Each structure stands twice: as structure tokens, then as C-alpha cells.
Amino acid sequence: MFYPPNPTEFFATVWEIVQQIPPGSVSSYGQIASMISPGNETEPERMRHLAPRWVGTAMRKTPRGKSIPWHRVINSQGSISFPAGSAQAEEQRRLLALEGVAFDANGKVNFARVGWRGPDAAFLRRLGLLPPHLLK
């Protein structure tokens, strides 16, 4: 797959992006991965579609106590990626519920309603990321 040329830097970028997600909104591993460039625009398709997994790796290593809203990142299916019923899954669901993000009977959110639109232009410029309309 695509893999971070510099994992440390990649992880830090992921965390910065996650901090941009406002309360009440959720993003996905794939959405975040698609924002990070360079690389994902030129990467072969077969490599590119594995990038989200690295976002998952970054999330696993999320530093605590740095006010990073890790719970606002879910998978592309709109559901929590921790095993259903696990303590971590319950915690994530609880934190999201506090922000008004609800899951349906199938354990999925309505992306159309609570999906994050993406970071603002100033943030993109600061990190040198590509604007959403240039992303695939």
C-alpha cells in the first residue's frame, strides 16, 4: 500500500486533522487518508486504497491528554471500528452520543447528516494539504 515515507510525521498530521473535526461531526479513516498528500494522488490505486489502514495505525497511537477527539473517527461504513460491545466501542459511542451523534439499528450513523465537510482553507494552507475539490 501507500505507506508513510515518514510515519512519525504522518501520524502527527493525522492527529492535527482529527483536531479539526468539530463536535457533532464524524470523519472516516479513508476521508482523512485522502486529505494527506503528497503521495495519494500519484500512488497506484492498489496501493492507495490501503492508506486508511495507516490512519487507523495513527489513531491507535493517539497521544492521550492532548484533546484529540479520536472518537469522531469511524469507518467508511459509518460504524465504529472497535469490536461491537467492547469497552472501547461503548466509550466511543458514549462520547458521540454526548455530541448528538446517534447510530441506527444497524450501528451506523447518517453521514449525510453528521459527516464532516473537511477542514477550512486556512488549515489546509498551513499544512500544505490539497483542497477537497482536488481530491478524488
Add this chain to the structure above:
DNA sequence: CGTTTGACTACGC
């Protein structure tokens, strides 16, 4: 130092 393990996703059934 060898083996196992992922906070993923698109796609086929």
C-alpha cells in the same frame, strides 16, 4: 529476532 496483529476499504457473493 521471528511471528502475529492491526481503530481499513473496496469488491464479490
Add this chain to the structure above:
DNA sequence: CGCGTAGCCAAAC
């Protein structure tokens, strides 16, 4: 809708 699989390698054991 749900389940299984390929792709792919840095961490965690």
C-alpha cells in the same frame, strides 16, 4: 445487508 478476502508493513509481542 452481512461476511470473507486481498493488499501490505510498522509495531507490538
